[in-house]
Amino acid sequence: MKFTEEHEWLRVEDDVVVVGITEHASEQLGDVVFVDLPEVGTEVSKDDEVVVIESVKAASDILAPIDGEIVEVNEALIDNPGKVNEDPMGDAWFFKIKPADPSQMDDYMDEAAYQAHIA
């Protein structure tokens, strides 16, 4: 698993990358009440805003960590946004992206580096 400075986690699953937010990020956000997901098939570039998360405090974005195509989104979050707080590292993934350039993954931190980053 890889991590971004924006507190996203990236997990490679066969030829796609699953994207979610870290436990740390979900704690900082507070209770999530709304999730706006991208459409499947959307071509995105690294740093595009692809997901909007609204918590009881504020709205925040998830940026595309890499270039690629959105191939699946987690529809379950639409009706149950609270899952982002309950299981941020597991069931509450946001989208799966098919990388245009898998080497972009090399830019990101491993878990030890991420833990040091938030410490």
Next chain:
Amino acid sequence: MSADLQITPLNALHRELGAKMVPFAGYDMPVQYPMGVMKEHLHCRAKAGLFDVSHMGQVILHAPGGYDAVAQAMEALVPVDLLGLGAMRQRYGMFTNDAGGILDDLMLANRGDHMFVVVNAACKADDIAHMRAGLPGIEVQEIADRALLALQGPAAEAVLEAMVPGVAAMRFMDVGIFESTFGELWISRSGYTGEDGFEISVPEAQAEPLARALLAHEDVEPIGLGARDSLRLEAGLCLYGHDIDTGTTPVEASLSWAIQKVRRADGARAGGFPGAERILGELQQRAPRARVGLRPEGRAPMREGTPLFAQATGGEPVGHVTSGAFGPTIEAPMSMGYVPQALAAEGTELYGEVRGKRLPVRVAKLPFTPATFKR
């Protein structure tokens, strides 16, 4: 914590309880505790929540002529019937300016031989200066050595009655002075959550012991500013500086109920407060716009500043959102905002522009959750 922030007598307790502290109106205040905003909100509606509102201003107004002399003078600053306010009763009101705008909203109590008022933290200094300048012959005494706690929710009565016998007999907006093991408590049966409950003014040295005693009850949890905001919004209550300010009149703000008949155009003490001409005119001919409740049809909250449109495409904004959040009790997003009178009827469909998209929203009845006051 930045050095210029003030603290309340409960600051150390908030930290001990694991609160996340934020600067608010010049004070270091708890925005949430480990329970989190959503659960704190629901707990307050289900049982009881304890709020530190010590940042608010407590002021006593004295005059040789007693309460009536203070009330008469104060009626020159607020459009409220204060001479007709019964002993040990409290009323909501607002300071208005010459343009009819709102300088602050406040609670005013008749305490027999004097008046006691509670004003917003952010406006405290200005309000006190305003009263000193506008109330000749009245002694304006800021009470800086007392904390203010709010205990709100359906369990509040039983919890407080066990510690301060007699409070259960109070009705909504009654005030009382009670001797207790925590010193002399100034208690009102009021609050700002839409729930039954009490606001308790306590000598600052006794504030923490009182808060600990209340929190020791299994039904009571500490509640931060985050849930205080969603609770008051569900209850349809205005937040000064957001839903009301110097640019909104009480009539536009749908607060006409706070202006009693005796202060209106045909009343015995009509007008006589700043901005009376405009405010009384709006009471007779309706204001051009109104504060309304808004229920977004989707799940996306429409927050403060969201522009409102009459159509799905094109056109100019017809108004804007002044408060918006997710309502944990109604399990849906909710907002308040100003719209032209012609678009203020319940059920009117409007559009709020969120992140460049116009999303449908309907004008809705306030409050979003029914009030449970003990009248």
